[in-house]
Amino acid sequence: MRITAVEPILLKGDQAYRSTAGGEEATDNGDWQLLVRVATDEGLEGWADVETLAPPAVAIIAGPGMAVMGFKSLSELLVGENPLEVERLWDRLYVGSAYYGRRGIAMQCISAIDNCLWSIRAQAAGVPLSTLLGGRRRDRVTAYASTLFRDTPEGMAAAAKGYVDLGFRAVKFGWGVFGEDPGRDRELVAAAREALGPDRALLVDPGWYPVGWSKPGPMRSRREAIALCEWLADYGVGWVEDFIHPERFDEYAAVRAASPVPVAAGEQVATVWDFERFIQQGCVDVIQPDLSRCGGLTVAREVARLAEEAGIDLVPHSWLTHLLTGYSLQLIATLPRARFVEFNVSQSALTRGVTVGRPFRLEDDGTVLIPDLPGIGVEVDRDFIQAHRAN
Ligand SMILES: [Mg+2]
Secondary structure, rough: OOOEEEEEEEEOOOOOOOOOOOOOOOOOOOOOOEEEEEEEEEOOOOEEEOOOHHHHHHHHHHOOOOOOOEEEOOHHHHHOOOOOOOOHHHHHHHHHHHOOOOHHHHHHHHHHHHHHHHHHHHHHHEEHHHHOOOOOOEEEEEEEEEEOOOOHHHHHHHHHHHHHHHHOOOOEEEOOOOOOHHHHHHHHHHHEEEHHHOOOOOEEEOOOOOOOOOOOOOOOOHHHHHHHHHHHHHOOOOOOEOOOOOHHHHHHHHHHHHOOEEEEEOOOOOOHHHHHHHOOOOOOOOOEEEEEOOHHHHHHHHHHHHHHOOEEEOOEOOOOHHHHHHHHHHHHHOOOOOOEEEOOHHHHHHHHHHHHHOOOOOOOOEEEEEOOOOOOOOOEHHHHHHHHHHH
């Protein structure tokens, strides 16, 4: 089998990232979305989504590269290759783009391509991707509703109540106004805890930008970060997420050592080498590789091994289309311990429309079933994609 095309598909929508004041749903990035399609001469195709700055990513994948290795575009490196040789091709993409890539947009594009290749490999073998990754240990996992902080305690209570009514056993609130006003932060978390009751998990993602990204201020100091963890413990928060500058591994380790609340992070980390350092330096209780950013499944399955060695949990970060949910579920199926799948309840019309129908629904016990069809068991909506295509 040979790769015939690596196609970047740029979609344009008309909704912007937005948090809300009341109980109504927030919106993820609904302005641009990049998809990647890898095609083969035997008719098998892989599809994946990428969280990146989409317009320049198109050029990195399909634009003209330069003559010398290290400056190639990603499709130049892959067309004509055997898609089943996934790990060799990961190295080829990394080295072929090394002068301009290694992290950031190039690594996010490599992640999507790598996921496509894993999907093709599983389809070619006629098995669910989880079988190739080591085998299914479960057929379902608890889903957490993943959304943004609302602006008011009343909005938080209404939103939390809404997720309880839908059947969620866990909810994560992130970003939005959090960090602008410490007194209000506490009221927002208290309102969510009250509405969720004592038995459902409440996860908090304070964000790591200079405090209150809509109202710039200084980054949190170490003392402030620890104080934040301490008061979050009063509300039985299940984890505090990604609230320190992602390059400050030392700071993560220091705050985690002092925090009464488990620390979750890693959505900004990419490559096995960086995850190895991040985990070995004791930065987290829960490692969160994002399969659309970390280098793809080739990297994430190594992260799972590192997490197991270190005795920490792995919950993939996954706040994009249900293609990413689908890839994340296939990895989750194989983990020795699986606490949650992140379920993006804030999908814009653009992120929601990419997949056919409602590929995942919540079961009565608050879980989502893990597909056991060949590949990832999620179908793209070609008509929707054609209608929103901008390149
Ligand atoms: Mg996060």
